[in-house]
Amino acid sequence: MEEILVRGLCKRFGEKVVLQDFSARFTSGQTTCVMGRSGCGKTTLLNILMGFVSPDAGQVTGVPSHLSAVFQEDRLLDGFxxxxxxxxxxxxxxxxLLGHHLEAVGLAQDAGRPVRELSGGMRRRVAILRAVLADGDLLLLDEPFKGLDEATRASVAAYLRAETAGRTVIMVTHDPDEVALMGGSLLKMEPAEQGQEL
Amino acid sequence: MSAKPRWEKAVAILLALVLWQLGAMALNSPILLVSPLRVFVRLTELVRERFFYAAIGFSLARIIAGFLLGLAGGSLLAAAASRWRILEILLWPYITVIKTTPVASFIILCLIWLDSSNLSVFIAFLMVLPIVYANVLEGIRQTDSKLLEMAQLFRVGFGRRLRYIYLPQLRPYLTTACSVALGLSWKAGIAAEVIGIPDGSIGEMLYEAKVYLSSPDLFAWTVVIIAVSILFEKLFLLLLKAGYRRLERG
Incomplete structure (x- = not known):
């Protein structure tokens, strides 16, 4: 898989400028953590990569056709x-194999219950498992540890690191602790300004 | 209105029967208003007759067929209209005409085209179609777009999208549509039979009751229609619920 290049992305919603001339490079086979404050355009960037939002200007190249993602919301099938x-x-x-993965994230006991009956943290783990097992060529994670307690967060991060080794992963977060848990390279995002690779 | 406890319903029914009995006693004219006791006696006579069950079977089969055809047709048309806006625009005049035309006009018109024995199938179909169409179309429109985006991202095929996203999200719309359409299909289907008078139908029994001014027969058959209609509605909604449970258990 070639690297993903984002050049001069601009996006505004009404009067609000969300992305302005944002450029970045995401190396193939590696994890990149995009960190920035709430509202700086992290989710918009992922939505552009997923093809759900069109940029007003700029280019994105190298995005594979087979993606998987943990969305900002869980987006689960509630009755199932x-x-x-x-x-x-x-x-x-x-x-x-499914049983092995459910066990790894502590969901084995509750895997048969409708997800609407599960806690927020359990639902988040189902969303993570779904994204990992969908086996996309690019895995996009939007605040994947939202709603998880500290201990669960650490174990799920370890699971994610192990399962995504060698895969291209882009994770967005506002939390430096989550960046430390996931590892990989860091890209800081400033509100409506150009990204800077550190 | 909130769901009433069973005992409240039973008391309400009992009071209505008492009021009916008192009214019949006050009028003292069985042709104008037959008493509930007399209707009950007539019903006990009818249930011993073979033609009673044959008439119920005749009408039931045709009205159910019309209902199911309307359910399938309305759902398919709604699915197509949600996909192609031009189809929704083209269908609009037909759906509006079906919804607003008095059922008696359709019955008389269809009597010219169709054999009277199958008239109730077509009339029930016509009554159910626009209700199911409108509800299912609205349900498809209200489907969670974020779930559809998720399915698109994970490249999930139409079959699985239908089973896991569309059908569960359509549940309240389908339940409402079926609940309304079931009662209406019975009313319209029986009206079609009363006008078309197919041999051996409930409609024919009602027509004969009118001709011979037999109020006990008229009321007895009406009670039968109400009972069969409610039973069928309950049974169908139970089946729908069970189908959804099975779908979710997967």
């Missing part, structure tokens, strides 16, 4: 179980 939510994106996954 964790198993069904994962089978929705990866129906050919064997029960044994």
């Amino acid at each position: 179980s964790a198993r069904a939510n994962i089978a929705f994106v990866r129906p050919q996954l064997t029960a044994k």
Whole structure:
């Protein structure tokens, strides 16, 4: 997979300028953490990469066609179980392999319950598992640890690091602790200004 | 209005029956208003007759067929109209005409085109179609766009999207549509039979009751229609609920 290049991205919603001449490079096979304050355009950047939002100006190249993501909201199928939510994106996954992954994120006991009955943290882990197991060529993570307690956050981050090794991952967050947990390179984003790779 | 407890419903029904009995006793004219006791006696006579069950079977089969055709047709048209806006525009005059035309006009018009024995199928179909169409179209429009985006990102095929996203989100719309359409299909279907008078139908029994001024028969058959209609509605909604449970258990 080639690297992902973002050049001169501009995006405004009404009067609000969200991205202004934002450029960045995301190396293939590595994790990049995009960090910035709330409202600085992190989610908009991911939405542009996912193709859900068109930039007003600028170019994005190298985005593969097969993506997977943890969205800002969980976007789960509420009436269905964790198993069904994962089978929705990866129906050919064997029960044994799925069981192993559910165990790894502490969801084995609750995998058969409708996700609407699960806690916020459990739902978040289902969303993470779905994204990891969908096996996309690019994994986009929008504040993936939102709603997880400290201990769970650390164990889920360890799971994510292990499962995404060698894959291209872009994670956005406002929390430096989450950057430290995920590792990889850091890209700081300033409100409506150009990104800076550190 | 909130759901009433069973005992409240039972008391309300009992009071209505008492009021009916008192009214019949005051009028003292079985042709004008037959008493509930007399209707009950007539019903006990009817249930011993073979034609009673044959008439229910005749009307039930046709009205159910019309309802199911309307449900399928309305759902398919709504799915197509949500996909192609031009189709929604082209369908609009037909749906509006079906919704606003008095059912008696359709019945008389259709009597010219159709055999009277199948008239109730078509009339029930016509009554159900616009209700299901409007509800399902609205349900599809209200489908969570964020879930659809998620499915698009993960490249999920139409079959799985239908099963996991559209059908669950359509549940309240389908339930409302079916609940309204079921009662209406019975009213319109029986009206079609009363006008078309197909042999061996409930409509024919009602027509004969009118001709012979037999109020006990008229009321007894009306009670049968109400009972069968409510039973069918409850059964169908239960099946729908069970179908959804099975879908979610996957």
